[in-house]
Amino acid sequence: MKPPAFEYLAPRTLEQAVAALGAEDAKILAGGQSLVPMLNFRLLAPSLLVDITRIPGLDNVDDWDGGLRIGALTRHHALETSPLVRDRFPVLHAAMAEVAHLAIRNRGTIGGSLCHGDPAAELPGMAVLLDAQLQTTQRTIPAAEFYDGTLSTVLGADEILTDIMLPALPPGTGWGFEEFARRSGDFALAAVGVLIGGEVRIVAIGANEKPIRLLNAEALFNDASDIDAVAEAAGKEVSPEGDLHGSAEYRRHLVKVLTRRALRAAWERTS
Ligand SMILES: Cc1cc2nc3c(=O)[nH]c(=O)nc-3n(C[C@H](O)[C@H](O)[C@H](O)COP(=O)(O)OP(=O)(O)OC[C@H]3O[C@@H](n4cnc5c(N)ncnc54)[C@H](O)[C@@H]3O)c2cc1C
Structure with missing residues (x-):
């Protein structure tokens, strides 16, 4: 059409x-x-x-006090191939490989993905996991407060997202990212991101109307012996909807399995 x-x-x-x-x-x-x-x-x-793609200065990836300031017009492929992203936020580097196909990653921008707000998209979930601060033409918004529903943000009609600030992770932070999609490049049926640093952070993607931290599950984690219990709790904490790609129960099961895998990987990467 x-x-x-x-x-x-x-x-x-x-x-x-x-x-x-x-x-x-x-x-x-x-x-x-x-x-x-x-x-x-x-x-x-x-x-x-x-x-807005002709506005200069909105497509850089720069140091931000040990973290990163990412311009909203930075293309997915630039993020995927950025050495700064790979070295400082390997969990984001891993997630970028799962975003759509190369042709779409060549055009799509981080700002567009965050503002579109698809609950199954990787970047909104990464923003919540990494505690991003979202700079607009009017204010700074914590990623956890950016979404007020499916495909819906708190942005005003004349408000433009300009920069995404990612605070530095504590040294030795372990990370895990696990996704299940029907085919490579498809939107996730469910995905889970985990960080084990100063605290444990677990974010579920595609399992609620927006990406969410699984705070009940996080509270159960002390060490590797808790991984099964945390995964069980994660599956219970999400409220997925069923559709023709998978039932609500199937997605819950995916969150449980993906949390277990992501937590194990994160634990093994802590140092
Ligand atoms: C076949 C296909 C498969 C895909 N698979 C995936 C996938 O697996 N995972 C995934 O995450 N994404 C996927 N996508 C979406 C892709 O990542 C898009 O690039 C992204 O969602 C939107 O980015 P964009 O720059 O193209 O934004 P646009 O399409 O230009 O805009 C999207 C929305 O955001 C608003 N907007 C854009 N920039 C700003 C800004 N700076 N400030 C305020 N509002 C803004 C626009 O007004 C619009 O409402 C897929 C897309 C297609 C077509």
Whole structure:
């Protein structure tokens, strides 16, 4: 299908973009890998697309006090191949390989993925796991407070995500990322990310309306002898919905199995 007719604007500054978004029914266009299919399926019909990809300075990956500041226009493939990401956030490096296919990773941006907010997408889950701070044209929002439902964020209509800040992980942090999808490149049926550093953090992807930390399961973890009990608790803590790809019970089972595997991997990587 073809998209409905729309006006198109490609501003060169954030100020121009924000001003344009004040127009009725305007939508930000980044990599277009989620927005354009939605236009083609006529799920959206904005009167104006504001293409932010010509705004300079929003696609860098830089040091941020030992962590990283990632521009919202950084493409998935740039993240996947960034030595800084691989060295400082290996869990994010591992997750990037599971995001769609190379052609989509060449176009899609981290900001687009976070703002689209698919509950089965890897990047929103990574943002919650890594305690990201999301910088917009108006404020800084902790990733855990960014989503208010499926495909829904707290962003205002004229608010642009500009940077994603990832705080440095404690030295020796162990990590694990496990995903199950029907085919390579498909959205996850479920995925789990784990960090064992100063604290244990467990995030489930694709198992609720948005990515969530499994706080009850986390509280049970002291050492490797707890892994089975934590995994059991993780399966009980999520509230997946069933669809034609898998029942709710199947997804719960996946979260249990993936948590066990991710925790084991994270424990073995702690030093
Ligand atoms: C076949 C297929 C398979 C895919 N598989 C996966 C997968 O397995 N895992 C996965 O995570 N993703 C997957 N995707 C989605 C892909 O990762 C997209 O690139 C991503 O979701 C959107 O990024 P984008 O830059 O293309 O954003 P766009 O499509 O341009 O925009 C998406 C939404 O975010 C808004 N937006 C974009 N940038 C900003 C910003 N800076 N500030 C505020 N709002 C903004 C837009 O207005 C729009 O509402 C898949 C896509 C396709 C087509």
